[in-house]
Amino acid sequence: MDVSVESEFSQFLHLVNEHYLNHDANPYVLLNIQExxxxxxxxxxxxxxxxxxxxxxxxxxxxxxxFKIPKAGLIEYISQTTKHWYDK
Known part of the structure; x- marks a missing residue:
């Protein structure tokens, strides 16, 4: 395999791993209370x-x-709460 093709393939595999396998990149992850x-x-x-x-x-x-907490929902909740902290 050509070095540039190998490098591109390696980058591609890294992106696939980050997008599909990494919990940090997956907004549908459910977190337990400690997480x-x-x-x-x-x-x-x-x-x-x-x-x-x-x-x-x-x-x-x-x-x-x-309880499980949707990661994306938690991030949105914190974002909204910090914008309106003075309302409570």
Missing amino acids: AADLLGISRSSFERLLLDPELPRIAIGEKGR
Whole structure:
């Protein structure tokens, strides 16, 4: 394989990996409470207080109803909340 073709193929594989396999690039990832807290750089208990806000998107999954938080929804929630922090 030509060096330039090999380099382009390597870049292509990297992009495919980033787009389809990397959770950071996938907006449909569901986070558990600890992962959501880690994403925001806050403690689990601080995130659990955020769950008191009915505007925070979440999904109850399974018989025990454990919460999963859509990553894209969490990012949008934080974006909107920080724009209107003075309204609360």
